[in-house]
Amino acid sequence: MGTIVWQTEKIRYCEHAGCEVGLEVEAVYPPESMPDQPARLGAHRCSHAGVCALNNQASCVWAGTNPTYDPFAEK
Numbered sequence: 001m002g003t004i005v006w007q008t009e010k011i012r013y014c015e016h017a018g019c020e021v022g023l024e025v026e027a028v029y030p031p032e033s034m035p036d037q038p039a040r041l042g043a044h045r046c047s048h049a050g051v052c053a054l055n056n057q058a059s060c061v062w063a064g065t066n067p068t069y070d071p072f073a074e075k
């Protein structure tokens with residue numbers, strides 16, 4: 001089993017939340033017995049998603065509560 005780490009890819013200002021947030025990716029690093037393998041990247045999330053979820057409002061794709069809205073998508 002590898003090591004799972006959430007890494008911040010970008011810091012962006014989210015107008016929906018009114019603050020800067022970290023956009024993170026799940027990186028799975030291989031075990032020490034397989035040192036030549038690169039990390040596998042998986043799911044994405046927002047560092048503020050837990051707070052947005054507590055607002056009882058569907059927020060965005062980064063929180064997993066509204067797949068039709070991405071506040072950082074080009075308009």
Ligand code: SF4
Nearest residue numbers: 014017046048052060
């Ligand atoms: S979960 Fe979505 S709406 Fe909430 S702060 Fe993050 S990017 Fe903004």
